[in-house]
Amino acid sequence: MILKSQVEWALHCCAILAGLPEGRYLSTKALAELHGLPKEYLSKALQSLSQASLVETTLGPSGGYRLAKTPSDINFLEIVEAVEGKARSFTCTNIRANNPCRPEGYCDSKPCAVARIMWEADEAWRDTLRRVRLSDLVGTLSEEVPADIWRRTFEWVLKRAG
Amino acid sequence: MILKSQVEWALHCCAILAGLPEGRYLSTKALAELHGLPKEYLSKALQSLSQASLVETTLGPSGGYRLAKTPSDINFLEIVEAVEGKARSFTCTNIRANNPCRPEGYCDSKPCAVARIMWEADEAWRDTLRRVRLSDLVGTLSEEVPADIWRRTFEWVLKRAG
DNA sequence: GGAATTAAGGATATATCATATCCGAAAACC
DNA sequence: GGTTTTCGGATATGATATATCCTTAATTCC
Numbered sequence: 001m002i003l004k005s006q007v008e009w010a011l012h013c014c015a016i017l018a019g020l021p022e023g024r025y026l027s028t029k030a031l032a033e034l035h036g037l038p039k040e041y042l043s044k045a046l047q048s049l050s051q052a053s054l055v056e057t058t059l060g061p062s063g064g065y066r067l068a069k070t071p072s073d074i075n076f077l078e079i080v081e082a083v084e085g086k087a088r089s090f091t092c093t094n095i096r097a098n099n100p101c102r103p104e105g106y107c108d109s110k111p112c113a114v115a116r117i118m119w120e121a122d123e124a125w126r127d128t129l130r131r132v133r134l135s136d137l138v139g140t141l142s143e144e145v146p147a148d149i150w151r152r153t154f155e156w157v158l159k160r161a162g
Numbered sequence: 163m164i165l166k167s168q169v170e171w172a173l174h175c176c177a178i179l180a181g182l183p184e185g186r187y188l189s190t191k192a193l194a195e196l197h198g199l200p201k202e203y204l205s206k207a208l209q210s211l212s213q214a215s216l217v218e219t220t221l222g223p224s225g226g227y228r229l230a231k232t233p234s235d236i237n238f239l240e241i242v243e244a245v246e247g248k249a250r251s252f253t254c255t256n257i258r259a260n261n262p263c264r265p266e267g268y269c270d271s272k273p274c275a276v277a278r279i280m281w282e283a284d285e286a287w288r289d290t291l292r293r294v295r296l297s298d299l300v301g302t303l304s305e306e307v308p309a310d311i312w313r314r315t316f317e318w319v320l321k322r323a324g
Numbered sequence: 325g326g327a328a329t330t331a332a333g334g335a336t337a338t339a340t341c342a343t344a345t346c347c348g349a350a351a352a353c354c
Numbered sequence: 355g356g357t358t359t360t361c362g363g364a365t366a367t368g369a370t371a372t373a374t375c376c377t378t379a380a381t382t383c384c
Contacts, residue, residue, distance in 0.1 A: 001165050001166075001251050002251060002253060002341095003251050004372090005371085005372080007280075008252070008254065008255060008257065025330095028330080029329095035261070036257060037257065037260075038372085043333095044333095044373095046331085047331075057330085057332090058330085059332095059379080059380040059381045060330055060381025060382040061381075062329085062330090062382070063331070084163055089164060089165050090165050090170070091170075092170065095171070095197045099197070101311055101314040102311055113299060113302045113306060114170065114173045115170075117291075117299065118169075118238075121288075125286055126283075127286070128282055128283035128286040129279075132279050137276065137279065149264055149265075149268075155263075156262065164342095164370095166342065167342085167343080168342090202345055202346075206344095208360090209361065209362080212360085212361085219361090220352075220359085221353085221360055221361095222354090222359055223354075223358045225352070225359045227360090326383100327383085328384095330379100331378105333377090333378090334376085335377105336374080336375080339370100340370085340371075341369085341370080342367100342368085343368075344366080345364105345365085345366075346365080349363105351358100351361100353358075
């Protein structure tokens with residue numbers, strides 16, 4: 001049960017977008033070069049963010065992506081679900097129904113007890129992600145990343161933002 | 163990010179094994195027929211449980227599997243990890259290191275902030291599973307499954323246990 | 325108006341992993 | 355000795371993640 005690498009990419013890209021000055025866009029090319037990622041494939045992750053209305057886009061030179069909401073209004077779960085999908089990690093195939101001892105056409109009143117427990121764990125995972133805002137990540141990064149690297153990084157991307 | 167179907171199978175099989183009388187074994191064949199599963203492939207899941215020391219085996223006629231511990235000493239996480247592995251769902255490829263603005267040979271003092279958050283969510287998932295014991299599942303099932311189906315099921319498997 | 329740049333999305337190729345089956349060896353039982 | 359069972363290796367197949375390419379349409383700049 002491994003998350004797509006695009007999840008990691010999307011989170012890092014959102015962190016950069018969150019630090020952009022108001023109104024500026026950042027292209028796929030700039031984000032790919034900054035993170036050392038394949039541009040064409042990263043593009044798919046960014047498209048997912050766009051479809052989830054987490055980012056806005058504009059075409060043409062100096063076009064690209066920017067956040068559609070303020071970083072404190074975006075949480076981790078939204079980003080993760082945008083690229084990973086909203087399906088639960090455990091899918092119940094209802095194998096209890098195959099029990100040959102069950103009467104023909106017997107109907108269960110509740111979802112399978114095994115599934116309920118697995119879904120509870122899934123919900124705990126989602127709850128944790130829901131509680132972390134993008135602004136929290138930006139706060140942590142600006143504390144932990146050395147100030148000069150942090151500054152140079154945004155100079156670098158803004159130069160590429162036209 | 164989807165769990166293997168073997169996780170579901172293993173959990174249901176453990177629930178059945180937990181209800182067996184002391185000292186009885188149940189074969190792969192019986193467990194496969196009870197749940198309507200491919201015998202050869204289910205066997206792999208049971209082997210995983212065996213390698214994790216959650217079940218004990220014996221060969222020959224009337225052989226098969228039984229729990230290695232009492233149901234209250236086995237939790238969901240042990241079973242899930244036995245077949246799914248212990249790897250975290252999020253793998254950090256440390257793409258921050260590709261930032262061209264970082265000085266040559268710069269070394270990070272902490273794991274990536276993105277990874278720390280994702281791992282925290284992963285731990286919340288594991289914590290939930292760790293808190294649920296196999297005996298809890300058996301308790302729920304014996305409450306929710308109609309008594310006659312429950313009884314007939316164990317008569318059915320015991321007949322096949324020789 | 326024309327050239328360059330960009331996101332969007334479809335088509336395709338490749339690699340990895342889950343799913344599934346088969347077989348042989350060793351052990352236990354009759 | 356024959357049957358039943360677990361165990362592990364080998365192999366086949368299908369689905370999905372990863373990755374690339376190409377076309378279209380929109381936007382900017384000259």
